[in-house]
Amino acid sequence: MQKSLDFGPESDTQTANTPSQEQASTPQPAPTPTPTANNQDKEWLGAMQIQSMIIQTDLTGMSTAQKPFDAVALGKWGQKLVDDTNNATAESDKK
Numbered sequence: 001m002q003k004s005l006d007f008g009p010e011s012d013t014q015t016a017n018t019p020s021q022e023q024a025s026t027p028q029p030a031p032t033p034t035p036t037a038n039n040q041d042k043e044w045l046g047a048m049q050i051q052s053m054i055i056q057t058d059l060t061g062m063s064t065a066q067k068p069f070d071a072v073a074l075g076k077w078g079q080k081l082v083d084d085t086n087n088a089t090a091e092s093d094k095k
Contacts, residue, residue: 044092051088058084 058081065073
């Protein structure tokens with residue numbers, strides 16, 4: 001038995017685009033940010049700027065402990081850096 005393939009306009013194998021298929025190919029505009037989202041972004045940015053300044057202070061403290069080398073101060077500033085970094089990460093996760 002032999003089957004024939006028909007690819008002409010009257011073929012059953014062709015289907016018309018349905019409205020849902022046409023919508024899927026049409027680009028959609030990006031959602032407009034809501035005022036709440038903008039406020040949350042501003043709050044997060046403000047909190048991260050403060051955390052960045054705290055971490056910068058820790059790094060400066062570590063730098064000053066290098067010359068002359070002060071192992072005790074370097075250890076304290078290093079631990080403070082770890083603690084402040086963990087606090088900044090926790091703060092960022094909350095926002």
